[in-house]
Amino acid sequence: MTTxxxxxxxxxxxxxxxxxxxxxxxxxxxYLGKLYKEAMEKKRxxxxxxxxxxxxxxxxxxxxxxxxxxxxxxxxxxxDKGTVIQYTYLVFPLWDPHYxxxxxxxxxxxxxxxxxxxxxxxxxxxxxxxxxxxxxxVQAVWKEEGRGRGLADILYFRTIDE
Amino acid sequence: xxxxxxxxxxxxxDADVFVYHGKIFIPNTYTAGAVGSRFLIELxxxxxxMGTRCPTCDKVYVPARSICKYCFAQLDQWExxxxxxxxxTYTVAGQSNGVQPVAPPIIYGIIQLxxxxxxxxxxxxxxxxxxxxxxxRVKAVFREKRVGSILDIKYFKPLA
Numbered sequence: 001m002t003t004x005x006x007x008x009x010x011x012x013x014x015x016x017x018x019x020x021x022x023x024x025x026x027x028x029x030x031y032l033g034k035l036y037k038e039a040m041e042k043k044r045x046x047x048x049x050x051x052x053x054x055x056x057x058x059x060x061x062x063x064x065x066x067x068x069x070x071x072x073x074x075x076x077x078x079x080d081k082g083t084v085i086q087y088t089y090l091v092f093p094l095w096d097p098h099y100x101x102x103x104x105x106x107x108x109x110x111x112x113x114x115x116x117x118x119x120x121x122x123x124x125x126x127x128x129x130x131x132x133x134x135x136x137x138v139q140a141v142w143k144e145e146g147r148g149r150g151l152a153d154i155l156y157f158r159t160i161d162e
Numbered sequence: 163x164x165x166x167x168x169x170x171x172x173x174x175x176d177a178d179v180f181v182y183h184g185k186i187f188i189p190n191t192y193t194a195g196a197v198g199s200r201f202l203i204e205l206x207x208x209x210x211x212m213g214t215r216c217p218t219c220d221k222v223y224v225p226a227r228s229i230c231k232y233c234f235a236q237l238d239q240w241e242x243x244x245x246x247x248x249x250x251t252y253t254v255a256g257q258s259n260g261v262q263p264v265a266p267p268i269i270y271g272i273i274q275l276x277x278x279x280x281x282x283x284x285x286x287x288x289x290x291x292x293x294x295x296x297x298x299r300v301k302a303v304f305r306e307k308r309v310g311s312i313l314d315i316k317y318f319k320p321l322a
Binding site for chain 1: 179180188192
């Protein structure tokens with residue numbers, strides 16, 4: 001290592017790299033835990049219903065925000081099909097902050113209204129900006145491996161003909 | 163309120179607890195800068211611990227810094243300091259957090275090297291916890307294979 005030689009040409013700068021992941025565990029709680037567990041084990045979306053106003057709560061929660069009553073255990077299994085309400089076409093390199101995975105780029109993101117009336121934001125499979133304009137009905141495509149991360153267990157929503 | 167809480171706890175007892183396993187990973191690289199790079203290069207190539215002197219305040223900063231933190235003067239007087247020093251304070255970390263350089267338990271210490279005015283944060287080893295005492299004399303142990311990192315100093319060990 002000849003630093004003197006290098007110093008004649010160009011000063012050497014040391015790079016400091018931080019590349020270690022930080023693992024953490026988070027208890028989801030009872031209600032969100034049910035959703036996560038159903039998604040992980042049975043690849044399905046569930047949520048609970050308010051006993052007073054009979055509306056679906058999303059995400060599943062202990063108390064209904066509209067009626068201020070305890071929501072209880074009236075669980076409903078939801079269809080994983082829905083309608084695209086709006087979408088945006090993002091072209092930007094990003095990491096998933098919760099897991100450190102590189103997100104796909106570009107990744108069209110949409111607000112999807114499930115058949116039960118619940119809104120959720122997720123990715124679309126369709127990556128062609130022109131074809132995206134015509135996407136209406138979509139269905140969830142579940143991950144085959146590494147589930148256990150709630151809605152991230154859904155890879156993306158695939159266009160279906162209906 | 164207490165009954166309500168007790169009721170909740172009773173209900174939650176049988177509940178399935180779901181634990182989300184997350185992993186925050188944000189890789190990033192930054193430069194040590196002109197002064198920091200020189201400090202690390204001296205450490206890597208010559209096993210020298212360098213500091214910068216402020217003549218006005220009569221202080222030697224280790225690790226080297228470019229600006230005096232008291233009078234804001236630009237510092238360009240480089241000085242080599244000894245690899246021996248005095249332990250100013252220490253703590254023992256028994257728990258791992260995944261980003262520590264070595265496995266716990268780790269003794270972290272602030273060491274004032276001979277010739278320096280400031281303390282250097284580093285690790286101590288080859289010492290029993292019971293024998294740790296503030297003011298003890300320590301000596302740097304360098305790595306065989308150095309890469310230009312503060313960890314090129316493996317740890318500090320007690321003198322004699």
